[in-house]
Amino acid sequence: MATYVLIPGAGGESWYWHRVVPALRARGHDVVAPDLPADDDSAGLAEYAEAVVSAVGDRTGLILVAQSMGAFTAALVCARLPVDLVVLVAAMVPAPGESPGDWWANTGQPQAQRAADEQAGRDPDAEFDPVVRFMNDLPPDVVAAAMSRPPRDQSATPFATPWPLAAWPEVPTRFLLCRGDRLFPAEFQRRVVAARLGITPDEMDGGHLPALGRPAELVERLEAYQAESVRHRR
Structure with missing residues (x-):
């Protein structure tokens, strides 16, 4: 059996994972x-x-599972502990020397979000609503x-902290994007993941918070990754 280490995104609350934790524990x-x-x-970030x-x-x-901004933290954990696998979920993939605050402009996220909103018929200039942006499913x-x-x-401090690693850790890494992520x-994630990790992301339905919106499917995905990781280490 594995030890799943679930790292939340901005806000840092473990509650985000409360629908996933019992399902993983039930599997031993x-x-x-x-x-x-x-x-x-x-x-x-340190x-x-x-x-x-x-x-x-x-x-x-x-097995580190990192949501959104949690990817910045997961990589630093890999530099300190022996990790078998990293699974990034709807995550921000950092570049060397880049702070989480700089990530947005560097990757072109604002333009990608605006284009997606316009294509879907949402007002790109509407006032921020967490339910509309994050909790749509x-x-x-x-x-x-x-x-x-x-x-x-959420403190602004980590957003000004440059990511200190020279490259993504040499740990097997999977990326799971959510096709309904607003x-x-x-398409933005496919581009960023390919450029920064050199891999093709896996995809599932749902919005930005799959541990809350689709916990059963997320657990199945994690278990498939875990089983594949075990096979590769044998």
Whole structure:
């Protein structure tokens, strides 16, 4: 069995994974889903990675699953711990020396989002609405639960922190994009992943938050990756 290490995106809340954790544990896996110090203005990417490393402790057989901005943290964890596999989910793939704040303009995300909105008939200049942008495919009860949680402000500190690695770690890596992602449109992700990781992403239906919107399918994808990883190591 594996140790799944589930790394959240901006906001840093392990709650994001609460529909995935019991399903993985029911299959016999160990699961670590730490909160990140996202509301701490003294914490940058190094502190985010430290939070994950501390939560992992001496566990082995690590599979890191990183959502969105969590990719920046996952790579730093790989530099410190023996990791069998990284799975990036609707993620931001960093470049050497690039901060999460610079990633958006460097990749052309604003233009890609605007084009996707226009093509879908959404107003690209509409006021930001998290339900429209992030939760478009979530069940109503999950949307209600997410919106009822006390707000946790994401500090700007890590967005100004350059990613310190010279290259993506030499760890087997899979990328899973969501075809209905309104933040990182599918065609945009196909381009960025190919350019920065040199791989073709896998694809599933759903929006930016598949652990909340499609947890069963996400778990099946993760389990398939885990089984393939085991075969390759034999």
